[in-house]
Amino acid sequence: MTTTHRNETRIDVDPEVPLVRITREFDAPPAKVFRAHTDPELFAQWVGPRDTETRVDVFDCHTGGSYRFVTISDGEEYGFRGCFHEVRPDELIVQTFTFEGEPDGVALEKLVLEDLGDGRTRLTSTSLVDSFAGRDAFVASGMEVGVREGYERLDEVLAR
Known part of the structure; x- marks a missing residue:
């Protein structure tokens, strides 16, 4: 008998920062x-909601590298870009993240991968923005759907 884990995506908004x-x-x-x-x-x-397609223009994932990708939904294109500040294989990615539609809004993101053993990983991602208004706009933009569906798509990629 095969047991499948239903991994839940938890999104928390910090009340202090x-x-x-x-x-x-x-x-x-x-x-x-x-x-x-x-x-x-x-x-x-895998990145983004199921109803989007992603085109990667630049993706130089190493410490000091940069990226730019475009998501396409209903014929509309949305660009995202950033820089990789620290990349440590299998454990850490620190990067900036900017939605080109709001070029003044830059988030500092830290992705930490934790080996849970038994072929499992916990990913903890923190995104720090410069204001509560910016953070709330980030969350209100539909980010939750994109993250949840994106991670479901990532499950499918990892299973292959």
């Missing part, structure tokens, strides 16, 4: 989860 924390477990080892975040071909397969 303008920060969003996302926690999610995956049925895959850290190396595989890390690769899905750093390989542009894999990244494009």
